[in-house]
Amino acid sequence: MMKNSRAFYWMVLPGLALFFLFHTVPVLQGIFYSFTDYKGYGEFDFVGLKNYWNLFQDDRVYHAYLFTFQFAIISTLLVNMISLALAMGLNAKIPFRKTMRGIFFLPNVLSILIVGYIFNYIFAFFLPHLASQLGIDALSANILGDPDMAWIGVVIVAVWQAAAFNTILYLAGLQTIPQDLYEAASLDGAGKWKSFWHVTFPMIAPFFTINMVLAMKNFLMVFDHIIALTGGGPGQATEAISLLIYRGGFEGGEFAYQAANSVVYFVLIVIVSVVQLKYLQKREVNL
């Protein structure tokens, strides 16, 4: 096999070189510029940790992190609860199971941006119109226009779209559980609730882990939803981290500053994912 090994190197080297040039180099550049005062053009000087120091005192940045994490945690929990419930429903004895499954997965193939625009209309126009016709004053305003409520709209769209994927994954998990486990549990006198916590949930633990980690990671990177629904507003009420980096970096002349922001963001995402994986996998073993 020795003479073959050169061919294997040729198979990976072009891919490696391109990936390094177009993925790793930009990451390194981002880290490099985060220590400068580069505006995206022209000359620059090294400023040490000044960008990082300023980040920690910037209310706008602080708010973006707070919003993004709040949004991601709430959406992750909601998506997982709803998806698991839907998957258990789809796994029960129901008519038209394939059609139903098809309907629930449909949002996964749709563009989040366009779905966001459709919901934007629902929140801005349809719901207020309906509410005023029904005489419900509390709902007659556009929730996306309310700094305290706009995040709810973003959560609704995020959950609507992400539930599709998570439901299908949970359904795949549920289908791996042998039926006799339930029969044994009911012989032992376990009710529905008990057999859920002692049979279903432990058996789908690996699926729970994947769904939690993927959902959290995706929601922390939320961008399209925000652009379509609120544009970060009202004011900066729903300005997510990725949107702040995009705006500040491309439109605000804050290339270096937002590069520092994206380094912090990167580190946080890695920490969150690793902690989640460690914790949830440990739980899997204990169950």
Place this chain on the structure above:
Amino acid sequence: MKGRSYNVPVTILLILASLVVLFPLYLTVVTAFKTPEEMNRSLLSLPEAWSLSNFTEAIQLTHFFQALGNSVVVTAFTVLFTLLTNSLVAYAIARNLHRRFFRFLYYYFVSAMFVPFPIIMLPIVKETSFLGLNNQGGLIFLYIVYGLAFNIFVYVGYIKSIPKELEEAAYVDGAGPWKVFWKVIFPLLAPMNATVGILTCLWAWNDFLLPLVILSDRESFTLPLVQYVFQSQFSTDYNLAFASYLMALSPMILVYLVAQKWIISGVTRGAVK
């Protein structure tokens, strides 16, 4: 699980839940066919006349067919070359994991999945415009390269489960690794190729952020990007906007209706692996 009859309460709950999924789409369809006057009378009812005028206007305003063509070209080339190249890299890595260099490569590619795009976003825009890659070709190229992280993860997992006997027989017959890959391995990868193809297709077709920062020329904009660009002109006319949204969504909906079973199982396989 009593008897063989259907679980009625669950069925009713699921039907209600499916209305939550279908209702926004229903609203999209009826709004797209209505006139503003009809909207004033009723938002929910079916249109009185299924008028196509919103669509013809949206097609002209947004240059719909140009954007559709762009999306098709970008997605088709991305999928094709992703399948051909990413599987090859994954094969070389999967069969040499006992070597330190290839094991390092595996972790190098896979760990890139945790890198959020915004950290790359600012420098890559400078890099692509410097290299003249701020166009569709560059976009396709970046999708293929960035796809490596996830695709190597799923391909390597799959290739490891393919027994080596088949390859060894081919090596004995005098074939080299290239020939073995194309003649023996690539055909065996069919289920994983389907998964990677579907996921890549959904990604390239629906992605918004990468085209937003990479594409500089309006003529080259993809469907989601066009909706974004025309948003300000849509804001006064919901009917026009929804005709445009419906046209942008419908190609993928049609594909989904035809290949639903295949798409769902493909996506599931990628995640469960």
